[in-house]
């Protein structure tokens with residue numbers, strides 16, 4: 173259970189963070205019953221005050237600051253915020269936590285949905301995955317390594333570009349992902365499971381090729397064809413009307429059977445409620461098709477309005493949503 177009571181947040185109380193996180197290197201030992209998350213954070217002082225990390229429903233196994241171990245059972249946590257005062261101006265924080273995806277019914281953080289492991293981190297879900305500066309004005313470069321049982325989770329996806337992959341003992345395998353663009357924790361995403369994919373490519377106005385990968389459950393993936401066309405159309409429109417090209421080499425969308433939002437614009441790895449992505453040409457109505465086209469476009473347009481140009485604080489949510497809704501209309 174969470175020990176964090178809802179709290180009132182006022183815009184007038186906004187303070188810039190004392191530190192920022194430059195690099196976040198994460199390793200997940202994925203398992204629905206208990207997933208271990210190792211995080212290596214390179215933090216740097218940019219102001220006055222303690223380093224504040226947020227955590228919720230984490231079982232902390234280890235915590236070090238520049239190699240100095242802290243007692244995981246005696247961390248100075250108050251109201252879900254860990255305040256560390258004696259942190260060097262540049263420091264390496266290494267943590268190891270255990271989280272419980274199958275028991276996570278908050279639909280926030282890492283949870284199990286229809287046999288998949290999937291994340292939802294907007295607005296403050298990343299703190300349910302690891303100790304982190306989980307606020308939108310802290311942007312870090314993420315490298316992620318996912319490890320899981322190969323037969324149960326043959327596909328391992330995260331933000332950015334794919335790196336090394338291979339086999340591990342005990343029928344497990346791994347995949348690494350590197351996101352070249354600094355991002356806030358709320359745009360982090362991972363998906364693991366038995367998924368099929370269809371592919372396309374989009375050639376940008378300047379002649380760069382972007383690979384488009386759409387994933388769904390094996391029996392449903394052909395119903396992503398309309399969404400694939402809609403994605404390419406949206407990319408072209410953003411080039412023509414706003415002069416904005418896709419900045420990624422790979423753009424991925426995954427349909428998840430149970431997802432609390434319609435869709436989420438995680439950088440380079442959009443996660444959709446299947447109802448907002450799949451359209452069967454035999455039975456889908458014009459209205460169904462319009463919905464898919466609109467949600468695909470909306471989440472893609474966030475790639476610039478929201479993701480590259482992101483928020484300072486959550487009072488600015490209306491800015492990214494208002495502008496992106498204007499664009500999808």
Ligand SMILES: [Zn+2]
Nearest residue numbers: 470474493496
């Ligand atoms: Zn939106």
